Amino acid sequence: MRIVVADDAVLLRECLVRLLAEDGHDVVAAVGDGPSAVQAVLAHRPDVSIVDVRMPPTHTDEGLRAAIAAREQLPGTPILVLSQYVEVSYVADLLADASGGVGYLLKDRVAKVEEFLDALDRVAGGTTVLDPQVVARLLAARQRRDPLAALTSRERELLGLMAEGYSNSAIAKRVSLSGSAVEKHIGNVFVKLGLPPDETQHRRVRAVLAYLRA
Known part of the structure; x- marks a missing residue:
C-alpha cells in the first residue's frame, strides 16, 4: 500500500x-x-x-x-x-x-x-x-x-403520548396499563430528564419540549 x-x-x-x-x-x-x-x-x-x-x-x-x-x-x-x-x-x-x-x-x-x-x-x-x-x-x-437516552422504550412511548396531548388516564387506556403504573412511569421520566417539582414551571410541558427537541 x-x-x-x-x-x-x-x-x-x-x-x-x-x-x-x-x-x-x-x-x-x-x-x-x-x-x-x-x-x-x-x-x-x-x-x-x-x-x-x-x-x-x-x-x-x-x-x-x-x-x-x-x-x-x-x-x-x-x-x-x-x-x-x-x-x-x-x-x-x-x-x-x-x-x-x-x-x-x-x-x-x-x-x-x-x-x-x-x-x-x-x-x-x-x-x-x-x-x-x-x-x-x-x-x-x-x-x-440526548436527554432521552436514559429513558426506557416504555417511557419514551408514554412521553410521546404526552406530547400528543393525552392525559394520564387516556394514556392508561391506550397502552392497557393501570393509572398508577402510568403515573409511576411518567414520574420516572421527570426524574431522568432532571425535572423536579417546580411551582413556577409545568413539568409535563418541559418534558414534552425535551421530547420535541430530541
Whole structure:
C-alpha cells in the first residue's frame, strides 16, 4: 500500500516508516504538521494515511482537523488516527460522512504490531475501526447530548403520548396499563430528564419540549 504518515514526534514517525517499509508498504510522505498532512494526502492520494491528533501549529487537535479537511477535499480517502488522546467532537465529524475507511486507535492500546497492521489494512479496505475507549466516549457524549437516552422504550412511548396531548388516564387506556403504573412511569421520566417539582414551571410541558427537541 501507498501510505502517508503524519506525526510531529520524529522518533515515532521514523519508527512507523521503518515498520511499514519492512511490511512491504510504500511510505510516499512522512510529515510533521497538519497543513503538510493535508497537502501530502491531496498530492499523493495514498491508499491510507496515518495521522496523529496533536501536531503543529496548534498542538491541540490539528491532526484531526487535517484528517477531516483531507476527506472533505478527497472524499472517502482512508484515514487512521493514531493518538494518545480521544477528541470526541472531531471523531464524530470524522465519522459523519458514513463512507467508512476511518480508524481511531489509542497509541498505548496498540499492544501488538500485527494488530496495528491489521487495523491499517481494514481501514484501507473501507472499514471503520475504533478503539473501545473511543466508542465508550462517543456513547457517553451522545447520552449527554440526548436527554432521552436514559429513558426506557416504555417511557419514551408514554412521553410521546404526552406530547400528543393525552392525559394520564387516556394514556392508561391506550397502552392497557393501570393509572398508577402510568403515573409511576411518567414520574420516572421527570426524574431522568432532571425535572423536579417546580411551582413556577409545568413539568409535563418541559418534558414534552425535551421530547420535541430530541
